[in-house]
Amino acid sequence: MDFVFILQTMKTLLAAVPMTLALFFLSIFFGGLLALLIVWMRVAKNPILSNFAKGYIFVFRGSPLLIQMFLVFYGLGQFGFIRYSFLWPFLREPFVCAVLSLALCTAGYTAEIFRSGLRAVPVKEIEAARSIGMSGFLLVRRIIGPIAFRHALPAYSTEIVMMVKSTALASLVTVWEVTGVAQRLISQTYRTMEVFLCAAAIYLILNFVILQAMALLEHRLSQHRRAAPRLS
Template sequence: MDWQFLFETFVSLISAIPLTLELAATSIALGAVLALSLALCRLSGIIVLEWFARAYVFVFRGTPLLVQIFLIYYGLGQFPEVRHSFLWPFLREPYWCAVLALTLNTAAYAGEIIRGGLLSVPFGQIEAARACGMPRLMQFRRIVLPLAIRQALPGYSNEMIAMVKATSLASIITLMEVTGVAARIISESYRAIEVFIVAGAIYLTINFLLTRLVHLAEYWLSPHLRQPAPYHPVATSVSPLEGNAR
């Protein structure tokens, strides 16, 4: 094992970590908003919205992410309507094509996770909010959504980890994130094992830190798991005069 080469590879791959984190964070944030919209469409009771959400989830969960990236990056540019639209300055850039593909893909999975979290909210909590006179929007914002997030967070953390690993597919459309830089180093040195060991260790570290952050969020959203501070009663001294007066 050439430790000098491993160190040089690690230094080279570090420069690509910000792009990997940026791709993952942007797609997760945008995907969460879209996923919440899909979950609300599924639960809205409106047939058109419900079937649209069903079709969306079916398409993006049933096709590989690699195919979706290819269709967005190589396919959209074949339509003149797209090339002459205001979206073309974004869609001709590999970065935004990767973000769009990752966002659309994660929204399909996260939408079902969030829908499960919304369905898991006890109906008694909603009835109590109604009895207090809360409007529906306030019920959703203060009662339903926090409980749903707590229930969906363990499953959603798996999707976030999957998105961090899925950013490696962005290298096929010329983005130099961690896997892209690793592929370039391999093409120059022909030492695939050492390079991928370092790249795998970087992804493992990122996902470990992400898992710790999710555990902290679960702990913060679960007051019943936090032990109350021990109560130590303060002993008050009674003077002799007060004792005689009593």
């Protein structure tokens, strides 16, 4: 095995990590905001909003992310009202299209994860908060939100890991993240094994760091569940 080539390949791929992280963080951020809106619509008593949220979740969970990305990247430009609007300078950029498609997709999965966490909030906790005068946004911020997020965190961490790996699809719309750079190196060197091993190692390290951060967050959010040390 050519360790000099592997070292050079790793150095080249590491230069593309910031692009992968940018795709990841932006899609998680905007997808999370959209997921909160979808959850609100999903649990609303308005049947129009609720059915729209159900349809959104069904479409984006039921269709492949690759097709969604191609529809965003290649399809939006076919509509004149988009191509001649103020949005077109942004939507014609591959990076923006990749972030948009990733965010739309993860929002569908994240909305269901958040909704399951919301349903796990004990009714007695809500009733106790209301009995002392909590209501509205204060009730959500102090009681419902933290408890729901704590219950949703294990499943949400899995979705976050999936999003790290999903950024690899952005290479198919000419965004040069880790996988895209790896494919370009393979086309130049024809050394598939070494290049993809280096790429896989980078994704493993990224996911390891993210999972450790999520485990630490889960540990801090569940401190009250651990028994206090006994005084001798």
